[in-house]
Amino acid sequence: MASPSFGFLSKVRKRITPSPSDARAEQAMVRRLLREIKKTKGPHLSALLCGSMARNTHLRGDRDLDIFVFYSPKLKRESFEKNGLQLAHKIFGKHFHEEVYSEHPYVRGNIDGFDVEIVPTYKVEKASDKLSAVDRTPFHAQYMRKHLSKQQCGEVRLLKQFLKGIQAYGADVKNQGVPGYLVEILILRYGTFLKAVQAMSQWKNNTVIDLEEQHSTPQDALKQFNNTHLLVIDPTDMSRNVAAALSFNQFARMIMAARQFLAAPKERFFFAHESPSMTLPQIKSHLAMQELMGIHFPFPKETVEDVMWGQLLRVSKKMQHGLEAKDYCIRRHFFWTDGQEHAFIIFDVENPSLQSSKLRIGPSVFDATHVEHFLRAHPKPLSGPRIEEGKVVLEIPRAFPEFKGALKEEAQLTAQTEKSPLREALHQFALLDEGQIIALAKKNKSFQHALSAFLKGKESFL
Amino acid sequence: MASPSFGFLSKVRKRITPSPSDARAEQAMVRRLLREIKKTKGPHLSALLCGSMARNTHLRGDRDLDIFVFYSPKLKRESFEKNGLQLAHKIFGKHFHEEVYSEHPYVRGNIDGFDVEIVPTYKVEKASDKLSAVDRTPFHAQYMRKHLSKQQCGEVRLLKQFLKGIQAYGADVKNQGVPGYLVEILILRYGTFLKAVQAMSQWKNNTVIDLEEQHSTPQDALKQFNNTHLLVIDPTDMSRNVAAALSFNQFARMIMAARQFLAAPKERFFFAHESPSMTLPQIKSHLAMQELMGIHFPFPKETVEDVMWGQLLRVSKKMQHGLEAKDYCIRRHFFWTDGQEHAFIIFDVENPSLQSSKLRIGPSVFDATHVEHFLRAHPKPLSGPRIEEGKVVLEIPRAFPEFKGALKEEAQLTAQTEKSPLREALHQFALLDEGQIIALAKKNKSFQHALSAFLKGKESFL
Known part of the structure; x- marks a missing residue:
């Protein structure tokens, strides 16, 4: 090679x-x-x-x-x-x-x-x-003006653009990536863009960067910050991790992208090469391989689009947890908004229909009081009670044996626990089946594009 | 009360x-x-x-x-x-x-x-x-003849019969319960049947009985025996746990049954009150609430029935693990043989049909070598590769999206790994759907009875 x-x-x-x-x-x-x-x-x-x-x-x-x-x-x-x-x-x-x-x-x-x-x-x-x-911010400006050489400013730009290209730039809720100040620290630490990427490609979990050596040892610093994956001590404030907003997954993505870039450097790492939308027939044949179902609701009144992306992230995770508690196995979820009229949350569910009966795993036999309550709470089970792995178990009818019903219930519950104006918007939800998802993609190119990206589910750098 | x-x-x-x-x-x-x-x-x-x-x-x-x-x-x-x-x-x-x-x-x-x-x-x-x-056995005889009073022999009988009644008597593979010698030790330890049952109802995990105080402390003994749930030191040999064959679940069942008996003592605890078979319509309506599917195969040649029960236990667990590795969630399984001609293994499966695509979770991003192998092994995934929770994942077509196919494959694989004559018997397996299971129950009263007990899945003492 x-x-x-x-x-x-x-x-x-x-x-x-x-x-x-x-x-x-x-x-x-x-x-x-x-x-x-x-x-x-x-x-x-x-x-x-x-x-x-x-x-x-x-x-x-x-x-x-x-x-x-x-x-x-x-x-x-x-x-x-x-x-x-x-x-x-x-x-x-x-x-x-x-x-x-x-x-x-x-x-x-x-x-x-x-x-x-x-x-x-x-x-x-x-x-x-x-x-x-x-x-704190003016201190950052001061620190960087003092330490970054003119040459290094150019290297910062390269690294920023690289992180933008792999969608790991920005510490906002949606990106959970790298803030600009952290990019500058990385260049100060490693010298150049290329050296920074080389270092990144070798990063292990629990990497520590402490430019001003404010903590006595990296181990010491890690202990104080609960062993986070990447700990970058703010050179102007030793109690702050500049990488606090960087999710573990973004950290892993940076490492992988750095490795791929070094193996085969290409300009497209910097300029996210937008993969073309799937055609409608392609989307249809893809959907035949998985079960998608979701909800649509109106964009909440007087909400900033940025804020709404954060809400969608939060709400869709909450719904996913609720659906998982109802025994549905969600492989991935996907949310999207046009920022004006529509918002969508769509789930890829492994098991869209379950048995009509549900196993209820009760307390351990050693816990006499709770065993008694549990048995009294289920006087006429479909099957059981019996003892399995030392716990009292029985079967009862399942409230939502179809994903559709579970999703409807979960959307209603979620709406109730949210505040206005999201609450009102969520209350107007409608269920989306695959046919409606395809119809939406047909009507809205931007949604079609986002759905395509979800279905492909491919990192641009892999 | x-x-x-x-x-x-x-x-x-x-x-x-x-x-x-x-x-x-x-x-x-x-x-x-x-x-x-x-x-x-x-x-x-x-x-x-x-x-x-x-x-x-x-x-x-x-x-x-x-x-x-x-x-x-x-x-x-x-x-x-x-x-x-x-x-x-x-x-x-x-x-x-x-x-x-x-x-x-x-x-x-x-x-x-x-x-x-x-x-x-x-x-x-x-x-x-x-x-x-x-x-060792003659020493047991000698020890008991020396220590058990005439009165206590009667108490041993009561406790044996109680354990028989709750199906926890016998240290064989099928029962994984209490051997006779252990019952005698319990009476020596607690004095009478009633006191033994009272003690049993209070047992905690890691109970130790060391009649002859051969070990310095219970903690010490437990350490040597890997903290087993019930440790009963053989009074004639301190290196032996008389309760070694007792499974954790049987231990839990004994405790629960003792508690139930003390709360409402009845004769039927001693004489397993055989619950009547379900009628065929009852079986049918029960099966509407769950998904059963299984295999039938001929009883292997020249095999003792007792041995076969052990084989069925082992083989059905092995198949369950294989099916779980194929993403099927098995709630329970059930095996049965008439001891002469037929053997059955039946699974209660939570998710009888899965999506056509399957998530493959690859190595962690930190493991560069395995990541490379993984990516090379899946050059054209249905979706991905992407990075989720720090791991490379992708979706590929699923080999067995229907339980029926998975079960067939698993039965074939299992047959191949067994020895004669079980191997030959397993190779002649036939798949059983719910209709065939009902037809079998109609033809064979003993199977109908066993199937009923499985479907009810109820401890006689609960």
Whole structure:
């Protein structure tokens, strides 16, 4: 086998670096905003560009501009929040903007094509002194500006794009992947993109990265963080794992993708090569091999699409657990929304019909009190009671011997336990069988595409 | 609730104690046999009646007469076996008898209605010096004759009959229950039948009984015996657990039955109240609630029925494991033979039809070599490869999406791994569906009865 060549990386690098004219426009916008904040009256002390644009590690086309406005730690929380919002509203003026609430409220909007966030923050001495959740961020900006070389900024871009390509970039609920700050730490740790990928391909479970050696040993650090799969100590705050949002599966995917890339490096690792949708006949023949059934419900009112993806993730997992408790074996589930009108949760079920009777495994014979309750609770079983493996067991009629009924029940139960407006939306659910799923795919190309990807169920890098 | 009354026990006691005329006949037969052995020429030293008749703890109608013939430990194994058989053949004369081989050969037969066994044994100093497996038995006889009071012999009978009634008596493969010698030890330990049952009802897991306190502590003993559920140290040999053959489930059943008996003592605990067979319509309506499917095969040639029950137990467990590996969830299985022509193994299967595709869970991403093999072994999966919970998974077509096919395959595979004559018998298997199972029950009352008991699946004491 020929030794793999990485020559194409310079092409990738060029494609993902903002052009000189992009950079000029970005800098002009930053200067303009900082100037406006400075001349606006209020108790704020100063303002600072944070985020990847501040470190020059942002990807081309990524026009996020995060401006942090500093307030004295002596300022009461209430005035801090009020003044922060007032200032931001003034700066945005007539440009589109909205208040967003994460730990405290801030404003985001769009000015001349830039996605701008104006975030109030306390000016604290050390990251660990933080009074609000975002107070740590300016320390990150400072740390990276001090340590990342110009050359390394380019390497950060390559690694970010690689992680984007394998869908492991972003620490949000949907991705459970790698945040930008972590990518920067990896480049500081390993030096270059290629060395980082080589290291990644060799990662074992319980990998520890502690740039500033803030913990005495990796074992020591792991103990404090409950042996997580990847522990990356924040160089500005030793009590924080920068990789906290990275799921175990994303961690495993990164390792596998790194290995595959090193064995056969290709540009398509960086630019997720969207696999074409299946045709409707292909979908039909695929569905003949498995049992899909799901629910449709309207997109809940006044909900942000991003938030809804998180809700779908949570709700579909909850329903899956409920269905499993009813003895249905769910192989995979799939959720999708168009972000406006429709939401879908679809299950791939191993055993769509069960026996009409159900085994009830009661307490151990040693537990006399519970045995008595159990026997009294089931005075006329279909079969039993008997003792199996030391436990009292019996059979009773099964409430939901068909998956359809179980799914209906589970959707109703789930709706009841959710809050508005998801609750109202879920209450309007309709069951979807395979015919309806196919009909939906026929009507909506984007759904067809998502369904195809689910049915193929293939990692782009495998 | 009225305090339970145990007055009926005297009635039970009377029913299970051999009558004076029984006892006279038994003693006459023992004397006759011992006399004949004494006057027969050969290297044997003496003879002794062992077993429960020797201790006067045998149940009425139980006419087992075990005579042990002693040889010098200096006698070579070969002469020991040869002389033992020769002597026994002479004693049985024209009465029906056969050679049986357990660890060494001996002869059993029937003389005037008594089931007689004549077993050669080495006359050793201590039970632990034993040269052959049976050399321990005479020490048991000696120990019990020394320690059991006349009164306690009656208590042993009650406890034996109680264990018979709940089907926990006998240490054979089919019962995995309590041997007679253990019943005697329990009476020595607890004093009376009622006290023994009271103790039993309170037993916890890892109960230890060490009459002669041969081990320093129960914990110590348990460690040596791998923490078994019930450890009863043989008073004549501290390295032996008299309860070794008792399964965990039988142990649990004894505890539960004891508790039920004490709460509502009834005569039927002693005399297994045979529940009537279901009618055919009852069987049909029961089968509508579950999925039964099985195999029939001819009774293997020249096989003893007892041995066959053991084979059925083993083979049906093996098949169950094979079916489970094919993703079928077996709730229970049931086997039956008429001891002459037919044998049946029937499974109660939770999921008789599965999807046409099957999830293959491959190695962990961390195991690069096996991941590579796995991916190469499945070049064109139906879906995947993808990474789930850190493992490479994919879907492939399922070989046996219907239970019927899986059962057929499993029966063929099992036949191949068995030895003659079971192998030949299994090779002639036929699949049984519910219709055929009902037809069988219609034709064979004994099968109908066994099937009914299986379908009811109810402990007589619950």
